[in-house]
Amino acid sequence: MSAPIAEGQGLVMEFGGPTLLAPRRRPVRAVAGVDIAIRSGEALGLVGESGSGKSTLGRLLLRLAQPTAGRVTFGGRDITALSRPAMRPLRRRMQMVFQDPFGSLNPRMGIGAAVAEGMALHGLARGREARERSAALLRRVGLPPGLYDRRPDALSGGQRQRVAIARALAVEPDFVVADEPVSALDVSVGAEILALLRELREERGLALLFVSHDLHAVRSLCDRVAVLYLGRVMEEGSAEGVLRAPAHPYTRALLSASPGRPGEARGPRIVLGGEIPSPANPPSGCVFRTRCPHALPACAETVPALREIQPGRLAACIRDDVLEAVP
The missing domain is CATH 3.40.50.300 (P-loop containing nucleotide triphosphate hydrolases)
Known part of the structure; x- marks a missing residue:
């Protein structure tokens, strides 16, 4: 074991x-x-x-x-x-997915940028690479590409929870x-x-x-x-x-x-x-x-x-x- x-x-x-x-x-x-x-x-x-x-x-x-x-x-x-x-x-x-994803997301930041933020912070990816990886993660959690620049308040509760999961996974x-x-x-x-x-x-x-x-x-x-x-x-x-x-x-x-x-x-x-x-x-x-x-x-x-x-x-x-x- x-x-x-x-x-x-x-x-x-x-x-x-x-x-x-x-x-x-x-x-x-x-x-x-x-x-x-x-x-x-x-x-x-x-x-x-x-x-x-x-x-x-x-x-x-x-x-x-x-x-x-x-x-x-x-x-x-x-x-x-x-x-x-x-x-x-x-x-x-080590990452956390909170019960209230709206409270853990920056309301002034698009969801794609929110997912990419951790990659840049930890030196995993920047610029175009971070954007591409963020978009791929959002697709993986079931969100369409058209939502990339949307802010959290434009999403449903289930969509915001998917963003929170993608954000946690972004830093591997x-x-x-x-x-x-x-x-x-x-x-x-x-x-x-x-x-x-x-x-x-x-x-x-x-x-x-x-x-x-x-x-x-x-x-x-x-x-x-x-x-x-x-x-x-x-x-x-x-x-x-x-x-x-x-x-x-x-x-x-x-x-x-x-x-x-x-x-x-x-x-x-x-x-x-x-x-x-x-x-x-x-x-x-x-x-x-x-x-x-x-x-x-x-x-x-x-x-x-x-x-x-x-x-x-x-x-x-x-x-x-x-x-x-x-x-």
């Missing part, structure tokens, strides 16, 4: 905390001790409710945010404490984080973007971290999946295995609430009580215990380790009887 292209070990990310004016203010812990690894050519789906820390974790792996604790490696190199100048050569190899990255890239699109357009990501990943051997709340999109695109809840990984394994027979009670609840495929047999809906707790004041022990239908008093005292329950399958729960229900 190849070494990971991107890896996080014991990643913690906190925001805020005590100040002179608020000495008792607790920090918001968005990511709480996560280990994660992605290999070249692999697609890892990151799922969970809003506020679970998915987007923050993606930004940490790209070093768009500095972890409070833990270690980030890229291509086997520790990049946790690299300065901005030292990170600059690595930026070409090894690792791409796609943060909810289809959540704002209608079903048919979203399906086209997923198909495009699948094709491009296979063509270019990209490592892809796909952040989404859409479990069916994750199943169709990803090799593996990690399930986050309140900044912690609850379950991890192959996408087919986890989404066919979820082990952790939280994964089961997520899947039961996801719309089924046509003709697919569905189990009873699992309704979780209450809201996801505040990351500024998480529950003791297992962070999921306040909503878990299988919680015991011991769950308030023990933080469950993420442990192997089957080959390649991990779950964080102290109750073997709950996890053993997985076929």
